[in-house]
Amino acid sequence: MFFSWSFANISFFQPHAFLMIGIPGLEAIHGWISILFSSMYTAALTGNCLILLALTRTPSLHQPMYYFLSMLALTDMGLTLATMPTTLAVLWFDHRLIGFDTCLVQMFFLHFFSVVESSVLLAMSFDRFVAISNPLRYASVLTNNVIIRIGLAIVARATVSLFPLPFLLKRLNFCPGKILLSHSFCFHADVMKRACADITVNIIYGLYVVLSTVGFDSLLIVLSYTLILHTVMSLASPRERIRALNTCVSHILAVLVFFIPVIGVSMIHRFGRHLPPIVHALVAYVYLVVPPVLNPIIYSVKSKPIREAMLRVLSEKRKG
Numbered sequence: 001m002f003f004s005w006s007f008a009n010i011s012f013f014q015p016h017a018f019l020m021i022g023i024p025g026l027e028a029i030h031g032w033i034s035i036l037f038s039s040m041y042t043a044a045l046t047g048n049c050l051i052l053l054a055l056t057r058t059p060s061l062h063q064p065m066y067y068f069l070s071m072l073a074l075t076d077m078g079l080t081l082a083t084m085p086t087t088l089a090v091l092w093f094d095h096r097l098i099g100f101d102t103c104l105v106q107m108f109f110l111h112f113f114s115v116v117e118s119s120v121l122l123a124m125s126f127d128r129f130v131a132i133s134n135p136l137r138y139a140s141v142l143t144n145n146v147i148i149r150i151g152l153a154i155v156a157r158a159t160v161s162l163f164p165l166p167f168l169l170k171r172l173n174f175c176p177g178k179i180l181l182s183h184s185f186c187f188h189a190d191v192m193k194r195a196c197a198d199i200t201v202n203i204i205y206g207l208y209v210v211l212s213t214v215g216f217d218s219l220l221i222v223l224s225y226t227l228i229l230h231t232v233m234s235l236a237s238p239r240e241r242i243r244a245l246n247t248c249v250s251h252i253l254a255v256l257v258f259f260i261p262v263i264g265v266s267m268i269h270r271f272g273r274h275l276p277p278i279v280h281a282l283v284a285y286v287y288l289v290v291p292p293v294l295n296p297i298i299y300s301v302k303s304k305p306i307r308e309a310m311l312r313v314l315s316e317k318r319k320g
Contacts, residue, residue, distance in 0.1 A: 047296025
């Protein structure tokens with residue numbers, strides 16, 4: 001009896017920690033690379049904080065479109081903070097260990113904010129559709145209560161979809177010699193490949209989450225813009241068409257900046273095993289770091305009201 005218990009106990013292994021890596025092949029210049037990443041993280045946090053402050057302090061921007069932009073800014077800050085500590089720890093101090101449970105927590109929040117960002121971009125496409133196709137009913141359709149419900153539904157959807165992932169990983173038996181991750185943070189697809197057990201359930205559920213969230217959202221966004229384009233082309237005046245399309249440019253750019261890297265990461269993790277490790281690392285960093293940096297730039301450049309509100313916040317800070 002004692003022997004069988006000992007064998008069962010030994011045969012099931014979970015590592016106390018995983019070993020993260022920075023950018024494979026460029027370890028010698030991690031110090032210089034850390035300057036770039038520090039600058040990008042600072043830009044992401046500063047830009048999104050500025051947008052939130054600008055929207056909060058400008059009553060004229062208390063409109064549905066800008067409420068959704070606030071959600072996007074908050075999500076980008078969450079996505080940045082989910083990866084920043086471990087990435088900078090690896091690049092600055094070569095601190096590469098991350099505890100097993102800590103890894104699962106980081107993995108949950110990393111994927112959580114990704115799903116939330118996808119959902120917010122979908123909500124913003126719905127906002128643009130209502131504003132262009134039925135402008136007279138825009139304020140009555142997207143009331144404050146409706147926007148609050150949309151926000152709560154987005155958070156609930158991401159939580160319910162991703163809550164099983166850590167528990168699906170906790171049940172797996174891991175290999176003692178396979179603790180090296182492919183990134184400086186924890187991806188579900190990366191962690192599950194370190195197991196020495198059947199991961200079919202993890203693969204199927206992970207694919208389901210991707211298709212039911214990011215995949216489904218991308219299809220609805222395409223449908224929204226198909227309907228928007230149909231509405232715009234029915235406008236008589238070319239000037240009205242251009243004006244209507246101009247209100248969508250910022251959102252279209254934000255969609256492309258987010259979804260193109262997401263598709264790249266998904267394809268590489270499933271079909272790119274033959275690619276060099278540096279490709280996996282760079283695509284993942286583009287997916288997680290670039291959108292939070294670019295979104296404030298896109299909206300401040302393309303939207304005059306936001307740009308002016310941000311400049312007012314900066315001028316108040318200087319006077320203070």
